[in-house]
Amino acid sequence: MPPTPEPAETRTRRLLAWLGAALLAGGMPVHEVEDDVRAAGSALGRGAVQVACSPTGILLALGPGEPSTFEAVEGGLRLDQLADATALHAGLCTGTLSADEALARLSTLRAQPHRYALVGLFAGAVASGVGIALVLVPSWPSVLFAGLLAPLTMLLLVLAGRSPTVRTLMPFLAAFVVAVAAFAAAGQGLVDAPLWTLVPPIAVMLPGAAIVTGLTELAAGSMVAGTSRLAHGTSQMLLFALGVGAAIVLLRVPGEDLLPTRVVDLGWWAPLLGVVVVTIAISLLESVPVSLVPWLLLTVLATYLAQWLGVSLTDALWVGAFLGATAASLVSTVVEFVRPQLPRAVAFLPSFWLLVPGSLGLVSVTGLELDPDRAVGAVVGVTIIVVAIALGVVVGASLARPLRAVARGVGLVALLRLRPGRRRRPGTVAVAEVRSAGEDRA
Template sequence: MNDANTRQLLVYLAAAHMAAGAGAHEAEEDVVRAARAIGLPGVQMQANPNGVTLGLGHGEPATFESVEGSLRLDQTARVAAIQHGLEMGSLTPADALATLRGLRRQRARFPVVGMYLGGFVVAAGIAGILQPTWPSVLFAALASPVTVALIRLTGRRLVPAALLPLFAGFIVAAAAFAAFDAGLVASPLRTMLPPVAVLLPGALIVTGLSELVAGAMVSGAARLAHGTAQLVMFAAGVAGASLLTHAPSSAFVNTRVDELGPLAGFIGLGAVTIGICLMESVPRRLAPWVLAVTTLTYATQWSIQNWLAYPAWAGACAGAFIAAFSAWVMALARPTLPRMVLFLPSFWLLVPGSLGLVSVTQLAIDPHESWKTATNASGAIVGIALGLVFGTSAARGLRVTIRRTRRRRPHRPA
């Protein structure tokens, strides 16, 4: 391959990593490692959420590639396979470039049914975790098609992407306030969250914070600002719905009602995992591994917060550590397992985007009720970010130790 095609290969790979949800520092490390494997040790690059710039060395021409939307988990698995193939030498650069060029054309396994059915199951599962009452679970299941329909309309450019949080928050919140006024649900704020949970920017905010901790200042600051703006748009939609329905101040109290018991959370966990696999077209061979990581993560977080009675931020930190570390260890033990595919569902389960929306909404409408929720959300976000950093660092240290041990091991003559 000539230099132009090589730059294109590496910049496509970096953009794919960013679109798959990796942090800027992680994408840069992966691409530099792949470049060294194909004989280019001097590659320089800078990754940001909106684009990637890469050159093959000091003073060499640079190539820019924009990051156009996120990838599904089946496409993320393909990116991980390309990365592994380049590092191991089992995939030629020309074949890797051809695969990356066709990555966006890879069709979902269940393009329509999977989105609606998966959204239905995810919303009901999150309701079982966040507000375990039958009315809340039923409301989440019935309201989930609204969110999925808006996502599909945004994909067809019939609804502006910038207004998606506003529209979704307004429609679902208006229905939740009406149900509260009729005496059907106990806490509208927590009831309205599961149907829109797939749109909440909690993962965006936590990823930005972890990037800042890792030194990726530009990318981290950009993600934090964008995530905060999305929360404000959601809160504006909820506030508009409250004015339309004349919701009383009692509707904005953040009250968790548990009528189904602790088993509801674990059942909801299984439902969320199944729904994510449907919406994201996760390959069947990876589904049990995804369920294993999500179960370990949730069990750790639940045990620390309930059995040991530690605060929420401690459970979030421990859960994030287990999610990052277990995904890395499984990928180290079986290199064909894509780490990000194993990790991201647990990450989405952990992030307190719902609490962030509650606190911002309360701040806009009833500031007296917002302080405690905002404090809990901030503590959980910082805890998750620290857990990710510690878990990733521990796993990378383990990887370095294993590689050094293998290098020092004497070779036996045949």
């Protein structure tokens, strides 16, 4: 007996659920994913789609009173995979891609191999540590320390992608190991400001983006998703701080090594060079095609310059954070308009690496553990900065919404010519597994 064909309603419901889960796995805020899924549903002739998203899943029905389906988000996606998911959404919305083609591509999305494989992962880890050190702690000892310790961080991420136990303990373990090395090096006079020097090697793991995205979702009215993401990011930050505190207790670190002062030994060029190196790191870690790296650099550089300008003119970190987040939203939309192969979300998410709420948060929370009276003011300051970033994201997205609507309708042929679904080669490490372990950049 031939198999019973799948009803059209079931196929459409499964397609929209898979699409929404892919966008969520890429780190997009839930309210944006809900809007995108409704738009795709309307294009498929389902204008009454009901959808509710959380950071870990999507619940969807094609209309009131109709059957619903739930799709879980199992780990994160790389930026190149998020670009493919966004391309599929664009194709569905314009009718240039059939539902069957979209389903086939979504079914192989996670199987796409990382274009730079393990070598690219560890090279990207070294570049991220060096680049962030040039931005945060521009001194040669700190830069060298970050380059040496960053591969260890990546090794923990790879192990965490394969072991639930390591994944749970990873924030504590990474912070503890790197903090022990930083304070031991400071004790030998090899590095200064160890509290800041330990940040760059683990910055790729810090949950700053998760915390900011949670606040953005709260501001947009997504209360459940925003609260859960904010709580998760905060708990991860506490685990990192506990790891640093354990290293301090184990080594009996003297008080002068715990001062939250930054060392700036290099010139004005160091942070700019760091921005370039961080962009290269993002491209290697997230499997971004070489042709799109300059456009990614444009967005990241605009974010940094806007942040620097705000701090320089007002001497207020929160103003710089607000302007940087606003610039990231606007420039990423313009980039999508000019270069459709790089969707807005893909260009925007890496900017969180330079807004560094996670780095500031780790230093402040660690200070709470060591000296509560002195650190309360620092924690309040970081909270204001995080809120300013979230507000900048909301303002930038509001200003960019008309541009985004135009961008989604331009260059869709180029979008749909992105890499076809590729099968995973035996022995290839899926970076979605690595990202799910340190899954913060969202």
